[in-house]
Amino acid sequence: CFASAIIAVFLGDYLGRRQMIMLGLVLMAIGKVVQASSFSYGQLVAGRFIAGFGNGFNTAAVPAWQAESTRAHRRGTMLMVSSGACIAFGVALAYWITFAFAWLAPSSASWRVATAFQIVPAMLAFIMILFLPESPRWLILTGREEGALTVLSALSDTTLEDEEVRQEFLQIKDAILEMARGGFSSAFSMNEYRFLHRTILAFMLQVMQQWTGINIFTQYLALMFNTQTGYTPWVARLLAGCSATELFLASFVTVIGIDRFWGRRALSMFGAVGMSISLIILTVMSYVDNSSTHIVMVVFIFVYNTFFAIGWQGMSWLWAVELTPLAIRGPTNALSTAGNWLSNFIVVLIAPIAFHHIGYRTYIIFAVINAAIVPIIYLFYVSQDHDFLLPRQILTNC
Secondary structure (H helix, E strand, O other), X not given: OHHHHHHHHHHHHHHOHHHHHHHHHHHHHHXXXXXXXXXXXXXXXXXXXXXXXXXXXXXXXXXHXXXXXXXXHHXXXXXXXXXXXXXXXXXXXXXXXXHHHHHHOOOOHHHHHHHHOOHHHHHHHHHHHOOOOOOHHHHHHOOOHHHHHHHHHHHOOOOOOOHHHHHHHHXXXXXXXXXXXXXXXXXXXXXXXXXXXXXXXXXXXXXXXXHOOHHHHHHHHHHHHHHOOOOOHHHHHHHHHHHHHHHHHHHHHHHHHOOOOOOHHHHHHHHHHHHHHHHHHHHHHHHHOOHHHHHHXXXXXXXXXXXXXXXXXXXXXXXXXXXOOHHHHHHHHHHHHHHHHHHHHHHHHHHHHHHHHHOOHHHHHHHHHHHHHHHHHHHHOOOOOOOOOOOHHHHHHO
């Protein structure tokens, strides 16, 4: 995922958002076929690599495509549905599929069917994308103005001659003509739009999302319930499915309120504070380690998921896109996505090692990181974050 997100830096603006996603879905499906048919460890790893390569393309292109096809006042809600609720739904579905097919063990069907099932949503998405329009901003950027005008009129459910559509087209074109001088190198330049600062801010959002520690819970949830709280494998898998479902349901809090009641900055700090407190309680309960504290640990794993869903589940994807203007959106979004996957890899790699060697103290590491995220957001991320292109005077103070 990390490697393909880096490659997307160079391919994103050439292929366009739509073709990049279609390529990613095909690679994912091929990878799942290889994995589901594996009869050796090497084949399984190869399939995993191919699928991950496709997933990196998808995660680099999807947020940019959605942001560029959605009006500013609805962008928050849209990306909270896709990068928030839909991803959480996928996690929950994965845990329930695992729970269902685990009953087939020791037969290999217990993991083959679950792995092969992932081809279904990939192919459904591929078919759906065939009927969806390309980003109008990318079309204008590449000189396909008639196509962009057609897409804008379709998105507004009106005709090509509609005055509002024409005005929107001209506004987008003016902005693109002003900023189309950029490219990959521009993402690291310090011009009047402060591209370098925007790139760093977007990259760090994705890094911070992973360093909240969420993938300790989403990757190892059933194992943690089994080894740390002493529940049987059956109960542990059941609790994991319930916890992932709760993550999905909690994500709708942000879907409803992101554009109506709360800003990006406030929600991010709220989520980090809640996760830090939850991790502190998990540390104490894990240290005491008895049957009563095990129940409290289960409760606060659910609470931790709630705060993550509200503050960070889709926030880093949305905010990273909003911080970057079109001229550098492709490379910056790909770089920030690469940062997300690299941080994901580090967290998932070190978590079992840390729990093995320092036990409950592992929670302290991520409690401190979440606490540190709060002043970082407060000091370096502006509060006027609903704007697609932030005013120059605000960026000067950023």
